[in-house]
Amino acid sequence: MKIVAAKKILKANDQLAEENRERFTSAGIFGVNIVGSPGSGKTTLLEALFVRLKGRAKPAVIEGDIAGSIDAERIDAMGIPVVQINTEGACHLDANMIAAAARDLDLEGVDLLVVENVGNLVCTAGFDLGEHLRIVVLSVPEGDDKLAKYPAIFQGSDALVITKIDLLPYIKFDVDRVIGDMVRLAPQAEIFQVAAIKGEGMDSLAEWLARKCHAGKRTADNPAPDHS
Ligand code: MG
Numbered sequence: 001m002k003i004v005a006a007k008k009i010l011k012a013n014d015q016l017a018e019e020n021r022e023r024f025t026s027a028g029i030f031g032v033n034i035v036g037s038p039g040s041g042k043t044t045l046l047e048a049l050f051v052r053l054k055g056r057a058k059p060a061v062i063e064g065d066i067a068g069s070i071d072a073e074r075i076d077a078m079g080i081p082v083v084q085i086n087t088e089g090a091c092h093l094d095a096n097m098i099a100a101a102a103r104d105l106d107l108e109g110v111d112l113l114v115v116e117n118v119g120n121l122v123c124t125a126g127f128d129l130g131e132h133l134r135i136v137v138l139s140v141p142e143g144d145d146k147l148a149k150y151p152a153i154f155q156g157s158d159a160l161v162i163t164k165i166d167l168l169p170y171i172k173f174d175v176d177r178v179i180g181d182m183v184r185l186a187p188q189a190e191i192f193q194v195a196a197i198k199g200e201g202m203d204s205l206a207e208w209l210a211r212k213c214h215a216g217k218r219t220a221d222n223p224a225p226d227h228s
């Protein structure tokens with residue numbers, strides 16, 4: 001029987017992630033890793049973003065799901081190059097999967113590569129994919145206690161997007177508590193509040209992402225999450 005320590009796997013992943021990042025950077029591609037629970041509205045957020053980024057960025061997408069291609073079909077319907085990864089049970093993407101999926105993508109002219117991770121607030125936190133920026137999505141129906149319960153994923157993210165804020169009148173969700181927790185966990189992170197379908201808050205999020213994309217790779221004051 002072979003036993004492989006989780007720490008070793010993470011170390012190998014970090015090395016591959018660094019290679020991905022260098023490849024994307026030298027190709028002029030800005031990588032974004034979108035993480036969040038199932039149903040938090042990640043794909044809907046991407047649809048709303050891409051409409052607003054038209055003419056300002058040329059995106060491509062890697063979709064990560066345990067099964068099926070529902071999300072990839074939605075992105076494909078927008079005419080955006082997309083590859084679906086089926087993890088067949090695995091609850092997160094890793095840098096190796098991203099390297100393979102990127103080879104299957106036509107990245108000609110692409111300057112924004114968005115990875116929609118498997119819906120999961122737990123182990124997605126530990127796997128650097130080689131992105132330049134990580135955005136964590138939290139929807140109002142999930143509750144305002146998630147930062148306290150799953151701190152690692154929020155701690156390592158560059159931005160928090162609170163989605164479905166149009167549901168605030170119907171759900172007990174303390175926005176100030178969430179913002180306070182995020183400021184404690186990730187003081188440098190940007191915080192956005194959006195209702196993606198109605199469009200509320202989407203312009204400023206798109207504006208910020210376009211600026212980040214053009215400014216290029218992750219800088220020293222915005223380092224990659226530490227997995228040690
Ligand atoms: Mg999705």
Ligand code: ZN
Pocket residue numbers: 090091092123124
């Ligand atoms: Zn996992």
